[in-house]
Amino acid sequence: MSYYRNFKASKLHAHCESCYSRRCRAPVEISVSCVIISCRALCGATFHLCKEEEHTLLCPNEKVPCLNAQFGCPFRMCRSKQAKHLEVCPASVICCSMEWNRWPLEDIQNDFYINLLKDDKEGEALDLSMAIRDQRYLCNRIKMKSLFPELVEEDDEPLPPEEEEGAVGGKPYSNGAEVNGGSDYPFGKGPTPATQKENIQEEKVAAAEERTLDRDKYDRYEMMFSMERGGCKQASIQNQDDKTVSKGSSKESEQNAVGGSVGHAPWQRGVLERVGQDMTAQEYNMYIVHNGRMLISFGQMAACTPREKDFVYGNLEPIPVMTLYNYKPPISYRGKRIHKKDYSKIPDTEHKYTDTSDLGLSEEDIHVTDEMYATLLCCAEKEVRGHKICETVGIDGNFVDIATQTYSYPTAPFQPDTSLADITADKELKLYVQTVTESITSRHDTTSCTFTFRCGHPFRRDEYPYHYKNVHADIQFSLEGWFEQRCPLAYLGCTYVRKNICPLAQKATISYHQNLSTFSLKPQVCGPVITTGEPGPPQAKQAKYEDSLGNLPYEVLCHIASFLDCFTLSQLALVSQLFRDVCATHLQERGMVSLKWRKKSYSHGGSRWKCSKVWEFSNLFSKVDRWCLGDEPSMSDHLKVCPFYQREMKTERIAVMLKDWKKNQLN
Secondary structure (H helix, E strand, O other): OHHHHHHOHHHOOOOOOOOOOOOOOOOOEOOOEOOEEEOOOOOOOEEEHHHHHHHOOOOOOOEEEOOOHHHOOOOEEEHHHHHHHOOOOOOOEEEOOOEEEOOEOOOOOOHHHHHHHHHOOOOOOHHHHHHHHHHHHHHHHOEHHHHOHHHEOOOOOOOOOOOOOOOOOOOOOOOOOEOOOOOOOHHHOOOOHHHHHHHHHHHHHHHHHHHOOOHHHHHHHHHHHHHHHHHHHHHHHHHHOOOOOOOOOOHHHHHHHHOOOOOOOOOOOOHHHHHHHHOOHHHHHHHHHHHHHHHHHOOOOOOOOOHHHOOOOOOOOOOOOOOOOOOOOOOOOOOOHHHOOOOOOOOOOOOOOOOHHHHOOOHHHHHOOOHHHHHHHHHHHHHHOOOOOOOOEEOOOOOEEOOOOOOOOOOOOEOOOOEHHHHOOOOOOOOOEOOOOEOOOOOOOOOOOOOEEEOOOEEEOOOHHHHHHHHHHHHHHHOOOOOEEEOOOHHHOOOOEEEOEEEOOOOEEEEEEOOOOEEEEEEOOOOOOOOOOOOOOHHHHHHHHHHHHHOOOHHHHHHHHOOOOHHHHHHHOOOOHHHHHHHHOOHHHHOEEEEEEEEEEOOOOOEEEEEEEEEEOOOOOOOOOOEEEOOOOOHHHHHHHOOOOOOOOOOOOOOOOHHHHHHHHHO
């Protein structure tokens, strides 16, 4: 505040600068004092007229932009309401950081996992839908070059850099929630003449910045680099002959060593005498500290311990570095009693090299391998054990794991950028990951763990608590036997699943969208079927039914859209341009502003990352405060007709020892 007063001192009168009385009676005089006024925004403050501009910086009723205006918030409000507005600010976006682990299957030939994909055609099982989504994301993440570099083709020419779209380092959100289609202009409109002029001006400025060169900085840096280069040359020569400077040095170094006796370069003769005369004692000490190594190399000063005066131990034997691979226990080592073995009971063994031919299998059976299953096992081994299966690792000083695992991939060799998804793109969909998730533990590094998955969806600050409660706490981490209940005979191959929980207030069921990676409420609509009365395919009837909704007045459609949740609005905006405009009317109230980074290339060859503000809807479905038990049949009703539930009827007689039974009764 003091800085502002000094800066504005010329605009304040001599009396008003130190007067803080609300009932000041000083007369109005030019350049001395002014009249007392009240705040025009009716905040109740009273002050001199010359302090009105200063009061606007503190007035609680002054209209100011939001604190997140630079991030895209368009609202203006009173200064006293800024804190309250942050709770519902569309530019105050939170990215969900919930994480979970999902490990690969130990046995992909299990009947349960095979039957899951056969019976679940519509994706009603939530745990299976999430597992398939995580498996697809896992395949795109794993690069074959990181696991099997020996199976990758060597690329002579470097690959051109790919231009990424969306956020830096990530992929754009594919939830279909961008109302303006991902463009830089609001509500899908094209560029205006003013915008085109601004882009041309930015391109000219960018080209001018690249062409502009500061000659002073360039000359100074060039001089510094030339001096360092000369010093490095002279230092290399000095290391070869410590007593004399080589006569075969470069012309530049020789000139610097002989001539130029007026500077402070470490390689010039008499530099210490000149430095002692031109500099103070403190500057001289700092010069010695920074340039002492070069002064010793050029012979300007003697080292503290010259090489010819170093203490010599005599003939020394090189001592190898001890590691887990070359360490040998001393002869005096004696193992503890628990480590000792009775060698008389150990069978005779012999060292013998074996390979796959000892298994008695044909070459076709040996080469037939599931590439995805083998790759996931390698990733799991690297994550849990800390090394690859085919890598020799020392356990301690006495034991070493010698790797003998080999791989045979029919699709090898791979391209440098090949991922696991590219290898398994044309193959039949199979389940390779478990349907049961695991919470994050302390022994895993989430930044590098391959089997760690993150939610990553953006939400407004007031929407995030409901997202975490409904999606993660209520649904995702309650799928194992509580939200969904599978048949007790699932280990035999039964795929029956029963949904126990449903929303209390809404008549809807929970569904999972694999492409959008989100849950949603699917309402149970009960009403008459609308038909056209004319024969025809069902597609024609459905198209006419959709047109009937679009024929409603625009105001009615906006009123209907006000009852929809954010996820439904994001999907409705993708239907047509009409519904896109309808959903755009609720953007400022229900939407949020996200920053999208895109790489923009200019005509002169340069490029720059530009940030654009995009309005979109989040993936939040209708808030569910309470859940209730569903009305589906109980699990006992299913067990009556379960094909895997087979009863074993005992019809044979069993002999009973009556004498022993009577004796036990008497005792």
